[in-house]
Amino acid sequence: MQVNENKEFRPLIVAFCCNWCSYAGADLAGTNRMNYPADVKIIRVPCSCRVNPMFILRAFQRGADGVIMCGCHPGDCHYTSGNYFARRRMTLLFSMLDFLGIEKERTRVEWVSAAEGAKFAATMNEFVETVTKLGENKRLEDLRCKKQ
Amino acid sequence: MHRIGVFVCHCGTNIAGTVDVKAVAEALGKEPGVVSSVEYQYMCSEAGQTLIKDAIKNLKLTGVVICSCSPRMHETTFRRTAAAAGINPYMVEIANIREQCSWIHKDKATATEKAIILGRTAIAKVTLNTPLTSMESPVTKRALVIGGGIAGIQTALDIAEAGFEVDIVEKNSTIGGKMTQIDKTFPTLDCAACILTPKMVDCAQNEKINIYSYSEVESVSGFVGNFTAKIKKKARYVDAAKCTGCGVCTEKCPMKNVPNEFNLGMNNRRAIYIPFAQAVPKVATIDADYCNMLKKGKCGVCAKVCTAGAIDYKQQDEYVEREYGAIVAATGYNPISLENYDEFAYSQSKDVITSLEFERLTNAAGPTSGQLLRPSDGQHPHTIVFVQCVGSRDTSGCGKPYCSKICCMYTAKHAMLTRDKYPDTDVYVFYIDVRTPGKNFDEFYRRAVEEYGVHYIKGMVGKVSPRADGKLMVQASDLIANEQLHIEADLVVLAAAIEPDKSARSVATMLTASMDTNDFFTEAHPKLRPVESPTAGVFLSGVCQGPKDIPETVAQASACAAKVIGLLAKDKLTCNPCVAHSNENLCNGCSACEKVCPYGAITYSDKEFRMPDRTVAIRRVALVNPAVCQGCGACTVACPSGAMDLFGFSNKQIMAEVDAICK
Numbered sequence: 001m002q003v004n005e006n007k008e009f010r011p012l013i014v015a016f017c018c019n020w021c022s023y024a025g026a027d028l029a030g031t032n033r034m035n036y037p038a039d040v041k042i043i044r045v046p047c048s049c050r051v052n053p054m055f056i057l058r059a060f061q062r063g064a065d066g067v068i069m070c071g072c073h074p075g076d077c078h079y080t081s082g083n084y085f086a087r088r089r090m091t092l093l094f095s096m097l098d099f100l101g102i103e104k105e106r107t108r109v110e111w112v113s114a115a116e117g118a119k120f121a122a123t124m125n126e127f128v129e130t131v132t133k134l135g136e137n138k139r140l141e142d143l144r145c146k147k148q
Numbered sequence: 149m150h151r152i153g154v155f156v157c158h159c160g161t162n163i164a165g166t167v168d169v170k171a172v173a174e175a176l177g178k179e180p181g182v183v184s185s186v187e188y189q190y191m192c193s194e195a196g197q198t199l200i201k202d203a204i205k206n207l208k209l210t211g212v213v214i215c216s217c218s219p220r221m222h223e224t225t226f227r228r229t230a231a232a233a234g235i236n237p238y239m240v241e242i243a244n245i246r247e248q249c250s251w252i253h254k255d256k257a258t259a260t261e262k263a264i265i266l267g268r269t270a271i272a273k274v275t276l277n278t279p280l281t282s283m284e285s286p287v288t289k290r291a292l293v294i295g296g297g298i299a300g301i302q303t304a305l306d307i308a309e310a311g312f313e314v315d316i317v318e319k320n321s322t323i324g325g326k327m328t329q330i331d332k333t334f335p336t337l338d339c340a341a342c343i344l345t346p347k348m349v350d351c352a353q354n355e356k357i358n359i360y361s362y363s364e365v366e367s368v369s370g371f372v373g374n375f376t377a378k379i380k381k382k383a384r385y386v387d388a389a390k391c392t393g394c395g396v397c398t399e400k401c402p403m404k405n406v407p408n409e410f411n412l413g414m415n416n417r418r419a420i421y422i423p424f425a426q427a428v429p430k431v432a433t434i435d436a437d438y439c440n441m442l443k444k445g446k447c448g449v450c451a452k453v454c455t456a457g458a459i460d461y462k463q464q465d466e467y468v469e470r471e472y473g474a475i476v477a478a479t480g481y482n483p484i485s486l487e488n489y490d491e492f493a494y495s496q497s498k499d500v501i502t503s504l505e506f507e508r509l510t511n512a513a514g515p516t517s518g519q520l521l522r523p524s525d526g527q528h529p530h531t532i533v534f535v536q537c538v539g540s541r542d543t544s545g546c547g548k549p550y551c552s553k554i555c556c557m558y559t560a561k562h563a564m565l566t567r568d569k570y571p572d573t574d575v576y577v578f579y580i581d582v583r584t585p586g587k588n589f590d591e592f593y594r595r596a597v598e599e600y601g602v603h604y605i606k607g608m609v610g611k612v613s614p615r616a617d618g619k620l621m622v623q624a625s626d627l628i629a630n631e632q633l634h635i636e637a638d639l640v641v642l643a644a645a646i647e648p649d650k651s652a653r654s655v656a657t658m659l660t661a662s663m664d665t666n667d668f669f670t671e672a673h674p675k676l677r678p679v680e681s682p683t684a685g686v687f688l689s690g691v692c693q694g695p696k697d698i699p700e701t702v703a704q705a706s707a708c709a710a711k712v713i714g715l716l717a718k719d720k721l722t723c724n725p726c727v728a729h730s731n732e733n734l735c736n737g738c739s740a741c742e743k744v745c746p747y748g749a750i751t752y753s754d755k756e757f758r759m760p761d762r763t764v765a766i767r768r769v770a771l772v773n774p775a776v777c778q779g780c781g782a783c784t785v786a787c788p789s790g791a792m793d794l795f796g797f798s799n800k801q802i803m804a805e806v807d808a809i810c811k
Contacts, residue, residue: 014809019220020682021662027218030247038253038262041269041809042244044219046726046797049744050781055802062810078660078683079780080746089785114682115664121252 011065011131013040015124016055018048020078021113022070028117036124040068047071048109049082053093056107060097060140066106066131070120073111083111101139105130150181150275153209154267155200157191157216159246166250168260172215176267181275183207192222197229204233211239211274215267217246221673236279238725238796243270265809272808276801280725283774287373288473289716292317294365294655295478297325298698299690299705301347303476306709308356312716315470316351317379319651321362322427324348325480329410329504331511331518333698334561335592340698341426341513348428361429364651366467368658371747371778372685373473373721381466385434385442386420390458393430397450397459398422406438408515411508414523415515420450424513432458474712475659477669477681478689478705479652483644484539488546492535492642497614498524500640503534503555506562510569520570522639524618529573529638532566533622534559535609536579539645548645550666553695555643556583560596562641567600576603576635578624586697605633612640652692661686669693679708687711726796727777728784730770733757734791737768741783741792749776750783 017023023044029036045051048071056067069090071083090109098104108127112120156173158164169187177185184207188196191214203209212235214226219242227237245263253259291307293300296318304314316323330340351357366378401418408417410424419438422430432450440447441461451459483504486494494500499522501509512518522529536555539547556579563575582604584590596602607625614620622635648667656663661681662670669688672680679688689708690701715721730741732755742750750770757765770791772783784792784799793799 012810014806023218024220024682027220027244027247030218030249030251033251035252035254038249038255038258041262041265042248043269043802043805043809044244045781045802046794047780047782049785050794050797050802052785052799052802054799055806058803059806059810062807064806064810072662075657076660076662078662079778079782080660081744082746082780082782085744085782085785113664114662114670 009132009135011039011128012063013066013068013128013131014059014064015040015042016045016048016051016067016069017042018071018078018083019044019046021072021076021111022120024114025070025112025116025120028114029121032117034117034121036121037128039128040124047077047079047082048086049079051086053089056093057140060102060137061142063137063141065134065137066108066127068108068110068123068127070110070112070123073113076113102137103134105134106137150211151183151207151209152181152211152213152271152274153200153203153207154182154185154213154215154271155191155203156185156187156267157196157214158187158189159217160189163216163246163250166253166256166259167245167263168256171260172245172263172267175264176213176215176271179268179271182271183209191216192225197225200226200229201233204230204235209235211241211277213241213243213267213270213274215243215245215263215270218242218244218248238280239274239277241270241274241277243267268811269805269808272804273801276798276804278795280795282722282725284720285373285723285775287716287718287721288375288471289313290315290470290472291474291476291712291716292365292375292377292470292472293476293478293689295325295480295690295692296323296359296361297478297480297690298327298344298347299480299692299701300325300476300478301351302702302705303478303689303709303712304357305347305350305354306706307712307716308354310709310713311356312713313356313358315358315360315472317360317363317365319362319364320423321384321431321433322423322429323351323359323361324428327698328424328426329507329511331507331514332561332565334557335586335588337561337565345426348426352428359429360468361431362433365655365658368475373715375472375475375685377470377472377475379468379470381468383436383463383465384431385436385439385459385461385463386432387458387460387463388429388431390456391431392456392458393422393427393432394455395422395432396453396455397432400449400453402447402449403438403440406435411515412502412505414505414508474685474687474715476687476689476708476712477652477655477659477661477692479649479655479692481646481691481695482649484547484647486538486642486644489538489642491611492538492609492640493612493614493620494642497612497620499529499614499618499620499638500612500642502642502644503558503562504644506641510562510565520566527638528570531574531635531637532576532639532641533609533620533635533637534563534575534577534641534643536577536643537608537645538642540643541580542645548647548666550695551583552645553583554646554697557586557589557592557697559643560584560593560602563602564596564600567602574603576605578605578607578609580606580608586699646691646695648692659683659686679704679711685715723775724779725774726779726794727774728772728779728781728792728794729774730772731791731793732769734789735769736789737770738788740786740788741770744782744786746780746782747776747778749773
């Protein structure tokens with residue numbers, strides 16, 4: 001994929017973080033002043049199982065270059081079993097997206113606990129780097145959604 | 149029409165240092181629906197909140213967006229502010245521009261741009277917010293304390309003191325925990341048993357406290373104020389109600405070679421045992437792994453000698469189910485296993501011991517009746533080497549990365565007591581750093597060095613090699629003198645790191661309480677809510693939250709009790725109104741939601757619907773019990789017809805957030 005030479009390509013990353021582990025982990029990364037790119041924008045959800053595949057499709061449709069979903073570690077879900085549902089749903093969705101041409105590197109599920117600020121920052125740095133290398137996502141983008 | 153007010157907080161320089169707050173307020177003021185956008189130094193301050201309240205009243209705001217710190221910090225504060233000004237508290241959204249923006253980005257332009265996007269996202273969400281009303285749920289006025297060590301005991305006593313019923317569940321046959329094994333306590337050197345056993349007796353005698361010893365929590369369900377716990381009372385093959393604790397059985401039992409775990413295997417006990425004289429409850433327990441009667445059906449000596457007729461070889465595990473309003477985790481710790489530390493020859497020589505074993509050797513009730521004797525030959529050791537930080541502050545992956553906190557002090561105590569009792573003994577302590585922050589702690593350590601002449605040497609022990617003549621060759625470096633030392637020692641004592649008890653992980657899973665990477669329980673806020681778990685109704689007491697000495701544990705245990713009492717004193721709790729609800733018109737009663745609901749909050753009922761052709765159709769539709777629903781949202785995604793939605797995090801709201809970010 002061609003990256004515009006004049007303007008440095010910055011990916012648009014949407015991160016879904018569960019309220020109990022990953023959002024708190026992101027907060028901890030902030031409290032510890034750990035840097036990660038501003039390209040990551042976090043949406044707070046009560047649990048990773050609240051993430052409807054529709055939200056992810058919508059994000060890609062609206063021009064997101066990568067979507068990452070973070071939840072509690074398997075077995076540690078605040079709601080006992082939510083992250084297991086999320087894991088299954090995302091496995092299916094991401095393989096389907098890969099089939100549609102959204103490279104599987106653009107989507108990711110990561111487990112980040114409330115104590116893993118460093119892991120959150122490291123994950124985001126690495127994910128942004130991967131997506132930046134892949135370049136702009138045009139596969140699902142709906143031009144009608146683009147603001148001219 | 150929406151009338152939204154945006155309030156951008158400087159948080160001193162925390163936000164304003166990297167985010168151009170004026171530009172953010174200006175940009176967000178131009179968003180559709182926004183009627184006012186202002187910035188202020190500290191929004192959470194009294195003046196800041198007044199500013200918000202005045203704006204809500206004067207501008208007749210319908211929604212409020214606060215661009216400030218994490219919602220986990222001040223969401224409730226600002227919701228209360230909104231409610232005080234007369235709008236629904238759930239019409240408030242927070243844009244997290246501190247933890248997730250100003251603190252992680254250095255470049256002002258980038259951070260400002262991101263802050264604007266985050267603010268815009270919150271505005272997009274708040275326009276779709278609906279007023280929500282909290283339901284109320286009752287509170288069961290009884291607390292469950294998991295773990296009967298000093299932390300659990302203190303918490304239970306304080307809760308009982310306030311007039312509430314408490315159950316202590318202890319997995320061992322007696323309460324008391326690790327403190328029962330300790331000889332003396334620093335920095336006062338008073339005897340641990342003398343200060344602990346009266347508290348254990350208080351627990352047993354307090355009519356509000358019920359002790360389930362030799363029991364474990366099997367499962368926990370429910371939520372704050374309304375937990376149900378299933379407790380497994382393990383079969384001890386002795387009727388606790390009949391046993392008088394006379395101890396005759398423990399003397400007559402022919403199985404003499406059972407390693408005594410109370411003395412860390414340094415001597416033996418019988419197959420039927422009472423761990424120590426002051427055990428509470430003082431009831432004998434049969435160790436099924438060693439009892440001949442239980443294994444082979446032959447023996448029965450204990451039943452013959454028991455005048456109370458308490459022995460019951462047919463006893464089964466018993467299950468009790470009880471309801472609780474609050475649960476306290478007080479699962480405690482254990483020293484780590486030293487199998488990864490071959491260099492100290494722990495498994496090769498009996499004379500290389502851990503500090504807890506040393507503690508038993510100096511305890512009057514221990515295997516040597518308080519005489520400090522070498523485990524190998526029963527001789528007085530003349531040279532003792534203490535090694536600190538064995539497994540603590542170890543980032544190699546072998547041990548624990550954290551500081552175990554108590555080792556510096558107990559090692560100073562051991563060294564001091566040894567020199568006091570046996571002045572002819574040479575005592576060396578090898579340390580990386582000596583950490584003695586605490587009241588009278590450093591004075592204590594200085595006394596060990598100055599008055600008792602303990603040799604403190606900065607440096608680590610590289611190798612301990614047992615010699616044929618029974619001596620231990622200790623090879624170490626002295627970092628200050630910059631030389632290698634070779635010491636012929638009689639006894640080497642390793643200050644093993646402490647780690648959370650193995651059962652803590654399963655307890656945390658049952659309670660849905662989170663843990664950190666070291667398996668310590670996470671607190672709701674590291675500074676401001678140190679005794680609460682992020683899971684409402686679950687509280688933390690003692691070392692299960694992080695390494696602590698006894699005074700700190702007791703202080704935390706009492707703090708924890710205060711929090712529990714605060715909860716149990718309430719008659720009603722307001723529930724989280726962000727629960728699921730189903731649209732009856734869309735629901736086709738397929739049961740997909742019911743299958744994924746972890747709380748069983750979804751039921752079905754037949755409902756009559758008027759059809760367009762004026763006929764009446766009866767359809768099965770889902771119904772959410774808002775008092776039981778915890779608002780995870782699993783059902784909202786499982787629903788194939790999109791009938792399920794979640795208040796506070798609705799499909800439309802999250803979609804709007806996605807759209808706002810991807811604009």
